[in-house]
Amino acid sequence: MPTSRSTRIVLLIYGLLTIFLLYLPLVSVGFASVSRARYLSFPITRYSTKWYAEALESGTVRDLLLTSVTVAAIVTVLSVIIAFFGALAFARYNWRYRSTFQKLILLPIFFPQTVLGLALLMWFNALGVIPSWKTAVVAHLVWIAPIATLIVAIRAYSFDPALEEAARDMGANTPTILREITLPLLMPGLVSAGLFAFLLSWGNFPLSLFTTGADSTLPEWLYAKMVSGYSPLVPTLGIMSVVASFVLILTAFAVMWLIKAMRDSKAAQT
Amino acid sequence: MASDALLRLQGVVKQFGHFTALHGVDLDIHEGEFFTIVGPSGSGKSTMIRLLVGMDELTHGAIWLRDKRIDETPANERPTCMVFQSLALFPHMSVGQNIEFPLKLRNVPAADRKSRALELLDLLRLPQSYYSKRISQCSGGEKQRVALARALAFDPEILFFDEPLSALDYRLRKTLEKELKDLHHRTGKTFVYITHSLEEAMVMSDRIAIMKDGRFEQIAVADEIYSRPVSRFVAEFMGEVNLFEVSTEDGSTLSGAGLTGNAPSGLAAGSKGLLMVRPEYIRFVADGGTADYTVKGRLLEEYALGSRIQYEIETTEGQTLTVEKLREDRTTSALGGEVTLGFDEANTHLIEGD
Amino acid sequence: MQRLNQKLGFLSALPMLAVFAIALFAPLIVVALFSIMPPKVFSIANTPDFSAYSVFFSQGYYKSLLWSLGMALAATVILLVICWPLAYGMAKVFKSFTLFLTLAVVMSLFVSENIRLFGWVLTLMKGGLIEGHFRAWTSVGFDSPLYGVGIIVFGLVYVYLPFMLFPLAQGIAMVPDDARQAAADLGATRWQIFRQIDVPLAAPGIMVGCLLSFVLAAGAVAEAKILGGQAVITIADDIETAFTFGQDWPLGSALSMTLIGIIGALALFGISRVDLDQVMGRKR
Numbered sequence: 001m002p003t004s005r006s007t008r009i010v011l012l013i014y015g016l017l018t019i020f021l022l023y024l025p026l027v028s029v030g031f032a033s034v035s036r037a038r039y040l041s042f043p044i045t046r047y048s049t050k051w052y053a054e055a056l057e058s059g060t061v062r063d064l065l066l067t068s069v070t071v072a073a074i075v076t077v078l079s080v081i082i083a084f085f086g087a088l089a090f091a092r093y094n095w096r097y098r099s100t101f102q103k104l105i106l107l108p109i110f111f112p113q114t115v116l117g118l119a120l121l122m123w124f125n126a127l128g129v130i131p132s133w134k135t136a137v138v139a140h141l142v143w144i145a146p147i148a149t150l151i152v153a154i155r156a157y158s159f160d161p162a163l164e165e166a167a168r169d170m171g172a173n174t175p176t177i178l179r180e181i182t183l184p185l186l187m188p189g190l191v192s193a194g195l196f197a198f199l200l201s202w203g204n205f206p207l208s209l210f211t212t213g214a215d216s217t218l219p220e221w222l223y224a225k226m227v228s229g230y231s232p233l234v235p236t237l238g239i240m241s242v243v244a245s246f247v248l249i250l251t252a253f254a255v256m257w258l259i260k261a262m263r264d265s266k267a268a269q270t
Numbered sequence: 271m272a273s274d275a276l277l278r279l280q281g282v283v284k285q286f287g288h289f290t291a292l293h294g295v296d297l298d299i300h301e302g303e304f305f306t307i308v309g310p311s312g313s314g315k316s317t318m319i320r321l322l323v324g325m326d327e328l329t330h331g332a333i334w335l336r337d338k339r340i341d342e343t344p345a346n347e348r349p350t351c352m353v354f355q356s357l358a359l360f361p362h363m364s365v366g367q368n369i370e371f372p373l374k375l376r377n378v379p380a381a382d383r384k385s386r387a388l389e390l391l392d393l394l395r396l397p398q399s400y401y402s403k404r405i406s407q408c409s410g411g412e413k414q415r416v417a418l419a420r421a422l423a424f425d426p427e428i429l430f431f432d433e434p435l436s437a438l439d440y441r442l443r444k445t446l447e448k449e450l451k452d453l454h455h456r457t458g459k460t461f462v463y464i465t466h467s468l469e470e471a472m473v474m475s476d477r478i479a480i481m482k483d484g485r486f487e488q489i490a491v492a493d494e495i496y497s498r499p500v501s502r503f504v505a506e507f508m509g510e511v512n513l514f515e516v517s518t519e520d521g522s523t524l525s526g527a528g529l530t531g532n533a534p535s536g537l538a539a540g541s542k543g544l545l546m547v548r549p550e551y552i553r554f555v556a557d558g559g560t561a562d563y564t565v566k567g568r569l570l571e572e573y574a575l576g577s578r579i580q581y582e583i584e585t586t587e588g589q590t591l592t593v594e595k596l597r598e599d600r601t602t603s604a605l606g607g608e609v610t611l612g613f614d615e616a617n618t619h620l621i622e623g624d
Numbered sequence: 625m626q627r628l629n630q631k632l633g634f635l636s637a638l639p640m641l642a643v644f645a646i647a648l649f650a651p652l653i654v655v656a657l658f659s660i661m662p663p664k665v666f667s668i669a670n671t672p673d674f675s676a677y678s679v680f681f682s683q684g685y686y687k688s689l690l691w692s693l694g695m696a697l698a699a700t701v702i703l704l705v706i707c708w709p710l711a712y713g714m715a716k717v718f719k720s721f722t723l724f725l726t727l728a729v730v731m732s733l734f735v736s737e738n739i740r741l742f743g744w745v746l747t748l749m750k751g752g753l754i755e756g757h758f759r760a761w762t763s764v765g766f767d768s769p770l771y772g773v774g775i776i777v778f779g780l781v782y783v784y785l786p787f788m789l790f791p792l793a794q795g796i797a798m799v800p801d802d803a804r805q806a807a808a809d810l811g812a813t814r815w816q817i818f819r820q821i822d823v824p825l826a827a828p829g830i831m832v833g834c835l836l837s838f839v840l841a842a843g844a845v846a847e848a849k850i851l852g853g854q855a856v857i858t859i860a861d862d863i864e865t866a867f868t869f870g871q872d873w874p875l876g877s878a879l880s881m882t883l884i885g886i887i888g889a890l891a892l893f894g895i896s897r898v899d900l901d902q903v904m905g906r907k908r
Contacts, residue, residue: 007717008717011709011710011712011713011717011718012713012718012721014709014710014713015710015713015714015718015721015725018710018725018729018785019725019728019729021782022728022729022732022782022785023728023732024743024744024747024753025739025740025741025742025743025744025746025747026735026739026740026743027743027747027753028743028744028746028747028752028753029739029742029743029746031746031753032746040746040751041751041756042746042751042752042753042755042756042757042760043756043757043760081639082639082640082643085635085636085637085638085639085640086636086637086639086640088632088633088636089633089634089636089637089640091901091904093629093630093632093633093636094626094629094633095629095630095631095632095633095634095637096630096633097633097634097637098633099900101633101637101640101641102900103892103895103896103900104641104644105640106891106895107644107648107891108644108648109836110835110836110839110840110887110888110891111648111843111884111887112839112840112842112843112844112860112883112884112887113843114843114845114860114863114864115655115843115860115863115880115883115884116648116651118655118863118864118867118876118880119651119652119654119655119880120647120651121867122651122654122655122658122873122877123647123650123651123654125666126654126668138643138646138647139647141643141647142643142644142647142648145640145643146640149640150904153904154904157901157904160356160358162354162355162356162358163358163360163361165325165345165354165358166352166354166358166360167360167371168325168344168345168346169323169324169325169345169346169348169350169351169352170346170351170371170372170375170420170424171346171347171372171375171376171424172346172375173346174628174632176375180371181360184362185361185362199733199734200733200734202734202736203734203735203736203737204736205736205737205738206845206846210867218736219736219738219739222736222738222739222742223738223846226738226742226745226850227849227850234742235742235746238736238739238742238743241735241736241739242735242739245731245734245735246731249731249734326626327626327627344628
């Protein structure tokens with residue numbers, strides 16, 4: 001059905017408005033981060049970058065960043081590996097419990113994260129494990145690996161199972177098929193899954209809140225300061241965290257674009 | 271088990287749960303032949319090829335390749351290879367890498383692989399510059415040739431085809447059918463081809479097997495299947511046909527379907543059968559003209575089919591007949607008019623007891 | 625091949641299943657066990673007495689549960705209404721803007737939700753981005769909308785918008801254009817097309833979107849804490865308090881089990897009605 005021009009324009013404006021509202025709070029945080037005053041009040045009269053300087057010099061901040069990055073990096077690697085195989089079980093192989101497995105995968109996504117965090121805390125306690133950033137990795141993993149699996153599964157759905165059958169028919173065994181056919185074909189899905197995994201872990205606080213023990217991640221620290229006792233570093237660190245995420249996304253896009261451009265130019269030469 | 275067959279199926283049964291897809295099938299395929307299995311969808315032909323290639327396990331029976339029983343051998347250990355319906359070309363590899371894939375699996379040195387791939391490009395009449403092209407840059411027909419080259423690189427004992435031409439347009443399909451037949455001659459390999467298109471089967475095959483409901487209805491050379499089908503199903507599957515349900519009490523007087531004439535010689539007294547005549551063998555009989563069999567009817571419709579005209583005639587018994595005549599032999603009778611049709615016994619075939 | 629598929633399917637599911645076993649099911653069992661323990665114990669080596677569940681009613685915890693469910697329901701309904709036109713636009717109207725919108729929404733997801741909610745506090749508070757500038761220009765101030773039930777629902781709508789938008793857009797994309805065209809051709813009005821074609825065919829997407837939004841909103845804490853100033857206590861907040869300040873693990877566990885039970889039943893009901901292969905576009 002042809003959509004009238006006016007409908008199209010109204011929807012477009014609606015979409016832009018949504019994006020505006022989605023990011024409006026970040027604008028406020030951005031302004032707050034460069035306000036000189038210790039107690040924030042708009043309109044901002046004096047701007048300063050001193051909170052950024054303070055944040056960069058602070059040892060606490062460095063520890064927070066280090067913990068966050070470590071957790072996110074490990075979660076990313078493990079999630080991608082689990083998601084690669086998980087997606088095959090989810091989308092590719094016709095095995096008896098496939099539909100059960102599919103439903104199981106969705107479970108942690110529906111699960112209230114606060115409750116999951118607390119449940120893990122009790123479980124670690126029962127096991128006698130002292131919570132630290134390592135237990136936070138486990139907590140993140142149970143929530144993030146299923147999401148990564150879904151992302152890879154979308155990619156796995158879109159490729160023809162006959163490709164693997166053809167390779168097998170020509171004499172390839174399962175490891176060879178996985179290495180030569182499945183892995184390269186799923187690669188774009190694995191890259192996006194890795195990106196998602198890193199960013200979701202980087203931004204997560206409900207799970208970290210109860211599972212990091214004495215260690216603390218950046219979002220966790222921010223949350224603590226927001227609910228009790230304001231610090232002028234909150235907007236600053238918030239913005240730094242956001243900027244880091246966006247830089248990572250843009251870098252990933254740039255790299256993927258570059259690889260594609262290189263491949264195209266190589267194909268064009270021949 | 272010694273046999274002169276290259277591939278032999280013995281009592282092959284395939285069940286999916288309670289559904290039986292193949293009911294105890296026997297088949298011999300000889301070295302170097304172009305063998306086609308034809309059947310409508312749901313006939314079991316796709317199940318058949320998946321068993322032959324080793325992508326499914328059979329429920330009962332045995333498959334022999336020469337003297338070796340192979341039905342327990344997984345697909346990747348069988349010396350056979352299939353060209354898939356979707357072609358299954360690897361999109362992340364170049365044309366050359368696709369063709370070399372089976373050789374790479376056997377650890378053939380890179381230089382040998384490349385020279386073999388280039389040879390195969392020649393054999394398939396693709397320019398050598400295609401070696402480093404991406405699959406997505408190839409046209410439908412070129413992809414077809416690459417898939418063939420890849421299968422030939424494998425150097426299989428038998429090359430299987432799972433309806434690889436079905437997605438192509440009519441003209442390209444016709445060209446490739448001829449190329450495939452030519453390739454069969456040049457390579458001397460055994461080809462086993464699955465299709466739902468009888469036309470495709472007739473153009474290419476040495477022998478054809480007609481499949482229905484998980485059984486072979488008839489296995490024979492193309493001409494025989496066309497002119498001497500064993501059942502109504504085969505007769506009707508092989509294009510336009512007229513079938514008269516006839517019987518005889520005494521072995522000489524014919525009754526049924528409004529036909530006038532003597533009972534066909536093969537029809538025993540007290541039995542019945544189907545008398546088959548293809549549309550091109552029926553003629554319009556003018557007053558006083560003769561034929562072994564005649565039947566009266568009314569001219570319903572005429573369709574122009576290029577060089578020929580097809581007529582639809584309703585007999586006095588209510589049966590609809592199809593008649594095809596060359597343009598110069600078209601009838602002068604008007605639509606709706608009474609006509610007399612005739613044909614000779616030499617052009618008929620009797621399907622007994624069907 | 626079936627046998628091989630069985631084997632490979634099971635083997636590839638194994639890493640995920642292992643993670644679930646040690647980090648989802650085992651903790652759940654621990655929670656279930658703790659929930660039947662006597663008050664304020666820190667070990668499951670006690671005699672069960674189910675007292676924690678009775679506290680749920682006697683001390684009014686059911687009120688926070690009802691608040692959570694009520695606000696989640698409100699947020700879901702609002703989300704459905706405001707996301708539909710946008711999802712429709714993404715699936716059927718926009719071209720490159722769909723990609724832009726998708727990227728913009730996904731990127732917002734990567735910003736920790738507490739930072740975004742905190743941003744709303746800065747935007748809406750007295751002396752915040754809106755009121756502060758408004759007062760500076762007109763020298764008339766107004767009260768902040770913060771710290772109430774309405775703003776908590778707003779926060780839920782804001783945070784869970786992507787979880788409604790994307791499934792909905794996916795669902796609407798599954799409605800074939802020719803079915804809508806045929807209906808229009810047969811004389812259906814816009815409303816009839818919406819009722820008879822769009823809604824039934826997009827049902828899996830609607831289902832997944834509503835389910836996700838509701839379930840996630842029902843277990844939310846941060847909106848009520850940061851935006852609502854605890855004007856209303858949510859059930860997840862109660863759970864947190866029971867574990868932390870209350871130091872009553874059995875109570876926290878019993879509350880958790882109740883929330884998990886409700887969410888789990890809803891999730892299972894919803895998921896079992898959706899064919900994931902179809903929604904995600906499996907080939908065969």
